Amino acid sequence: MSHPLEPIVALQKKDRRLIKLMREIRDIPQRKSDIEAQLAGSVKKLETALDSKRHTEVSLKDLELEVESLKEKINKYKLQQMDAQTNDQYRAFVKEIGVTEREINELEEKEIVLMENLEKGKSIVAECEERLNHEKAGIADELAELNERSAERMEQLEKMKADRARAAELCDKSILQKYTRIMNNKRDFAVVMVEPGGHCGGCHMKLPPQVTNDARNPTKIVGCNFCGRIVYNPPERG
Numbered sequence: 051m052s053h054p055l056e057p058i059v060a061l062q063k064k065d066r067r068l069i070k071l072m073r074e075i076r077d078i079p080q081r082k083s084d085i086e087a088q089l090a091g092s093v094k095k096l097e098t099a100l101d102s103k104r105h106t107e108v109s110l111k112d113l114e115l116e117v118e119s120l121k122e123k124i125n126k127y128k129l130q131q132m133d134a135q136t137n138d139q140y141r142a143f144v145k146e147i148g149v150t151e152r153e154i155n156e157l158e159e160k161e162i163v164l165m166e167n168l169e170k171g172k173s174i175v176a177e178c179e180e181r182l183n184h185e186k187a188g189i190a191d192e193l194a195e196l197n198e199r200s201a202e203r204m205e206q207l208e209k210m211k212a213d214r215a216r217a218a219e220l221c222d223k224s225i226l227q228k229y230t231r232i233m234n235n236k237r238d239f240a241v242v243m244v245e246p247g248g249h250c251g252g253c254h255m256k257l258p259p260q261v262t263n264d265a266r267n268p269t270k271i272v273g274c275n276f277c278g279r280i281v282y283n284p285p286e287r288g
């Protein structure tokens with residue numbers, strides 16, 4: 051007669067594939083949110099680059115206005131200079147104009163630095179935009195692929211569940227109950243083979259000779275003394 055554990059072992063194979071498939075389905079939303087988080091990171095980088103560029107532009111505009119007002123100041127000094135009554139007054143204006151021109155020079159040097167920064171800022175913004183557009187395109191493809199895969203896997207899951215139900219019909223009811231209880235607990239294997247040398251295929255502990263013998267007997271269902279998994283010792287394996 052065939053051993054009553056044979057249909058259980060067949061069922062276990064299906065269950066293991068089901069577990070793997072369900073894990074894959076469960077991981078898809080996580081993968082999607084990882085992708086979205088990555089995109090959000092790139093959007094944030096672009097915003098930071100734009101902020102920095104705007105900040106430089108504002109500083110540059112301020113400097114330009116300051117230079118303008120200093121130039122106006124010089125023009126006023128020059129008009130007043132023409133009306134100077136004494137040499138001392140005249141020299142005082144020359145001095146003031148010199149001081150203001152030096153101020154303008156200093157500001158114009160700062161302007162040059164800011165203009166260089168602005169150019170760098172613009173190229174950083176362009177890089178960020180390019181990267182973001184590239185990512186958006188890639189992500190759209192990947193999300194579409196994930197949605198497609200998710201739908202496929204769900205369909206596959208329904209078929210496998212139906213197939214599993216048919217396989218369960220072939221199993222002895224009380225062994226199936228025991229199997230289900232152990233599977234829910236262990237989550238990997240409920241039935242394990244006796245390994246050469248008489249070790250449990252689940253926890254690898256050495257089994258008592260009585261257990262390895264009983265594990266071959268179609269009228270007996272025995273568990274490992276250590277991990278509780280059902281042990282099976284198919285005759286053809288010796």
Ligand SMILES: [Zn+2]
Pocket residue numbers: 250251252253254255274275276277278279
């Ligand atoms: Zn064991």
